[in-house]
Amino acid sequence: MLKEHAKLMKVFAVSGEIIGRKKLQKIIYIAKKLKFPFYEKYNFHFFGPYSEELTLRVEELYNLGFIEEVKEKKGGYFQYRYSLTEAGEQFLTNFELDMPYLSECMNELNEKPARFLELVSTVLYFEDLSKDEIKEKVFTLKSKQRYTEEEVEEAFSYIEQLRNVAAS
Numbered sequence: 690m691l692k693e694h695a696k697l698m699k700v701f702a703v704s705g706e707i708i709g710r711k712k713l714q715k716i717i718y719i720a721k722k723l724k725f726p727f728y729e730k731y732n733f734h735f736f737g738p739y740s741e742e743l744t745l746r747v748e749e750l751y752n753l754g755f756i757e758e759v760k761e762k763k764g765g766y767f768q769y770r771y772s773l774t775e776a777g778e779q780f781l782t783n784f785e786l787d788m789p790y791l792s793e794c795m796n797e798l799n800e801k802p803a804r805f806l807e808l809v810s811t812v813l814y815f816e817d818l819s820k821d822e823i824k825e826k827v828f829t830l831k832s833k834q835r836y837t838e839e840e841v842e843e844a845f846s847y848i849e850q851l852r853n854v855a856a857s
Contacts, residue, residue, distance in 0.1 A: 695784040701773040703792040715806035722813040723855040737811040
């Protein structure tokens with residue numbers, strides 16, 4: 690059980706700070722699709738792939754004092770900032786986690802806006818479909834986001850780029 694928690698803590702360790710619950714959900718989902726050993730179950734939700742397991746795991750890590758969660762008022766909503774605490778860093782030293790290229794991938798993903806990661810994760814969620822079917826899903830299910838054809842093409846290219854980094 691704690692090994693799955695440690696993997697998530699490793700993400701915080703290499704990322705420094707992740708801003709936003711939605712962004713965190715998308716980063717872990719994308720990493721899972723890149724064959725990193727994350728095993729949380731995901732379902733398609735309002736903002737794309739979502740894992741209740743991940744939400745609970747983050748809550749447990751916060752309650753144990755291993756991650757810090759800072760809630761900030763941002764316009765009409767709240768935003769959450771996550772980072773590893775000293776206790777979390779200490780706890781993480783008890784685990785040998787073999788996740789080569791995690792740091793490069795996490796830093797790359799963490800630099801992207803949550804809106805773009807939502808698109809990328811949605812494309813990955815439907816990756817078993819044809820490219821045209823994926824586009825149709827994106828334009829139908831994510832119509833409120835108003836993604837453009839160019840953004841969807843950028844998402845496809847970005848996924849290939851990430852797979853090259855993860856495989857190198």
